Structures are given as C-alpha cells and as structure tokens.
Amino acid sequence: MTQPPHDEPTAESPEELREQVEQTRHELGETVQALADKTDVKARAQEKAGELKEQTAAKATELKEQTAVKAAELKEQTAVKAVELKEQTAVKALELKEQTSAKAAELSEQVKARAAQAEEIWQDKAPGPVRDHRAAVLGVAAAVLVAGVLLRRRKK
DSSP, X not given: OOOOOTTSOXXXXXXXHHHHHHHHHHHHHHHHHHHHHHHOHHHHHHHHHHXXXXXHHHHHHHHHHHHHHXXXXXXXXXXXXHHHHHHHHHHXXXXXXXXXXXXXXXXXXXXXXXXXXXXXXXXXXXXXXXXXXXXXXXXXXXXHHHHHHHHHHHHO
16 A cells, blocks of 8 residues: 655545545554454464364264264174075075984884894794783883882982
8 A cells, every 4th residue: 555645635625534544544453453363373273273173073073974874884784694694594404404304214214123123033032921911021121110210219
C-alpha cells in the first residue's frame, strides 16, 4: 500500500477523509491481528492439536469400520467352514457306520459258524443224558454261577 505525499489532499471532503481513515484503521487492525496470530505460539499449537485430534478421530472411526467389515467377513467364512466340516463329518460318520456294519455282519457270520461247530462237538462228545436235558443243565449252571456271585458279594 503506497501512501500519497502529505502535501497533496487525498480526500475532497471531510466525509471522504473520515472514510479513508476508517478504512485505513480497519486494514491496520487486520494486519495487527494477523501478526498477533502468527506470534501466538500457544494458540497455533492448540489449533494444530485440534486438527490432529480431528484427524485421529476420523482415522479411528475409519479403522473401526474396517474392523467391523473384516469381522463380518471372518464370521461368514467361519460359518461356511463349519458347514463344510459338518458335512465332511457326516460323510465320514456314514463311512464308518458302513464299515462297522460290514464288520459286525462278518463277525456275526463267524459267531454263527463257531456256534454251529460247537453244536456239532456237543452232539458228538456230550453224554446222551446231558444232550437230552441240555436246557436243564444250562439252567443249573446259571443258578450255580449266580449263587457264587451272590456269596462273593456277601463276603465283601
């Protein structure tokens, strides 16, 4: 801003001069305020801290949203994996059930064969009266076994 020489009149009327003075005061006030703001280190530091606080809050909100999205994705993936594992477990259980059934059938056949062999041996080697009264002999043997177990319990 350049100032005119002092000997030249800058305003034609006192009213214009007042307006110029008022304008100059206003501009000078703004300049002084700007200089004061620049030299006020505490206020500038607080302003900068406020900006950083806002940035930090924004970043925290962004990270929180990202975390929520990631958690939802992981939850969905976990649910899918759980379903897959459940299906695999069911398939494996069916396979084991089939294997067990096959093994049980095989063992059942073996037991039947052994029972038939035992019956043949019984018929060949057991004395005639025992063969004729097989049910009675088995009943007596069972009764003796039960009596022995009861006597043992009583002694304890």
